[in-house]
Amino acid sequence: MTVPRSSLGDIHYNLTADVLHKASFPHRFYFHGNGSSNGTTGRVRTRLNQLTCAQHLTYLRREVRDIYTPVQFEASYWLRQPSASRSSSRSLRSLKPILQQRTGSTHTVTNQTKFSRFCLEVNCSTNLQLSAQLVLPQNLSYFALGNGRSILLKTTLVNSGDDSFLPRMSLRFPTHIHYIKVLQNEVSCDVSEGGVDCSISSLSLPAHTELNINFLLDVNQSSSAGDVSISVNASSDNYEMEEYLGDNTASLLLPLRYGVDVNVHGFVSPTSFVFGDEQSTPVDCYSESFNFTYKVLNLGPSRSVDSVLEIELPKSLSPYSYRLLQLTDWQSSQGQCHLSNQTATVEEECDLPDVSVLKQIVFYFSKTTTRRMFCGRQDILCERLVCYLGNLESGKEATVQITTKLNPTVLLQYPGRHGIMVVESIAVVTSPTEDEHTIVTHTLPLAQVAVEAHFNQKPPAAVQIFIIIVSLIIGLLILTALIYCLWKAGFFKRQHQKTEDDLKRESWDYVPKMDKTESSS
Incomplete structure (x- = not known):
């Protein structure tokens, strides 16, 4: 060290060995004179235009596991303040020596060296290659929200370069994705803000080595549907060339969907009735009552969002406009129901016109047939009850009960009347429908x-x-024909033939009769 001043000065310094050592490892070098410490202090006295040196001997520990981190020595120095000396008031004060300092630099010098080892790549660069894959439950292409199952994240880490020291892997995902555990014992993970940080217990990943790491993840049941991004990054404390960093990160897309499987079942009580009795004249023309019950059950893993049930019942008997069936009351265990006003207008009549005698005779002697009265989608001839059931959680059901009355006189109209009349009602779940966030197992389930x-x-x-x-x-x-046939057969004629023997027959008296000659004598 050269000082361009004529005065002398003492420079003090602190020398520290292995500044870059890992916090989880002890210092690899220490100074023997100061015990096991990696630091020492000293001073040198400078002279004008002379190089002054101080030598220190450091020792390498016996067991050094980190041979990948460079060894750096650092020396910080400062100039000792000279003591004040007495001088004449008339003489000039001596100048204080100063240390030259460049802008932005400090009074610190460093020296770095590396352990000697055999390397395959330039600068002993590692080359980590990461690949990842999501394995969803039941091998589906989406994750059904609320199914209660975990997601398997399979990752493969390959080191195609030199040995990788302290390899680690980090996962980053949204807050509604939860980390459960890692399936490999040689990997330890810590949950951090916004993800998971994992390290390998073997401290190093040798060259041309492959490591499979699997994670279990879970999704919050209250999450919304959409696409979630999960990023995985692999790194180490080794130097890695910039062209090798492109395959250190893998980004995966997790599609979260509502998996809906809604079924609807219905039944009615009573299931049949008899019509056509003219002797009974009820006071109310709607004399037949029926109770319809419909149950909507969500069997899917996710909740059914904004569920809607539409129930349709025949309103009249085509081609007549008389009301056949009317809804008197309805109740829903969840949500609300209301009647649609987009249906045909019908006549509220109880006194219907009588059918002609000829038509009644023709119907009575005709063959018994069956007529089905059913409703199509958005049929204006049917009464439509729309029930907004709201969100239906997985495994839950909603019940809709309807009370109806039927006018059997309408069924007696002819033409249109048959021996068996089947009145069919239909219930259809019109919502939810399949979209980009909803997967429906059964399209338009109906009962x-x-x-x-x-x-x-x-x-x-x-x-x-x-x-x-x-x-x-x-x-x-038939009687006339029978009499005529008997007359033709001669049933009404008697034939008496008097023969000569019958006229001359003797008396039935057993006394013999005398000849005429004898009697005369």
Whole structure:
């Protein structure tokens, strides 16, 4: 060290060995004169235009596990302040020596060296290659929210370069993704803010070595549907060339979806009734009552968002405009229901026109047939009840109960009347529908409930009179034909043939009769 001043000065310094050592490892070098410490102090006296040196001997510990981190020595120095000396008041004060310092630098010098080792790459660069894959439950292409199952994150770390010292892996994901555990014992992980930081217990990953690490993750049940990004990054404390850093990171997309499997079931009580009895005249024309019950069950793993159930029942008997069935009351265990006003207008009549005698006769002697009265989607001839059930959690059900009344007189209209009339109602789950965030297992699940109306086969009064008259006419015709046939067969004629023997036959008296000659004598 050269000092361009004529005065002398003492420079004090602190020398520290192995400044870059890892905090989890002891210092690899120490100074023997100061025990086991890695630091020492000293001073040198400078002279004008002379190089002054001080030598220190350091020792390497026996067991050194970190041969990858460079060894750096650091010396910080300062100039000792000279003591004040007495001098004449007239003489000039001696100048204080100063140390030259460049802008932005301090009075610190460093020296760095590396352990000698055999390397395959330039500058002993490592080359970490990371690949990752998400394994979702049931091998689906999406993760169904609320299914209660974990996600398997499979990663593979390959070192294609030189030995990698302190390899580590970090996971970063949103807050509604939770880390459960790592499946490999040789890997330890700590949960940090925004992710997980993992390290390998073997301290180093040798060259051309492959390591498989699997993680278990979970998703918060209250999460919203969407695509979630999970990033995985691998790094180490070794130098890695910039062109090798491109495959150190893997980004995965986790599709979160609502997996909905909604079913609907329905039943009615009673299931059948008999119509066509003219002798009974009820006070209320809507004399038949029915109770419909529909159950909507979510069997899917996720909640059904904004569930809607539409129930349709035949409103009239085509081609007539008379009201057949009316809804008197409805209740829902969840949400609200209301009647749709987008249906055809019907006549609220109880006194319907009578069917002609000829039509009644034709119907009575016709073959018994069945007619189905059903509703199509958005059918204006049907009464439509729309129920907004809201969110239906997984495994939960909602019940809709409907009370209806039916006018059996409408079923007697002809044409249109049949021996068996089947009144079918249909319930369809119209929401949720499949979109970018919802996967529906069954498209438009529906339930059909039927009520059978059986004609009693009792002839009306007009038909009874017709049968009696026709029977009498047929009976008279049969009697006339029978008499005619008997007359033709000669049943009404007697034939008496008197023979000569019958005229001359003797009396039945056993007394013999005398000849005429004898009697005369």
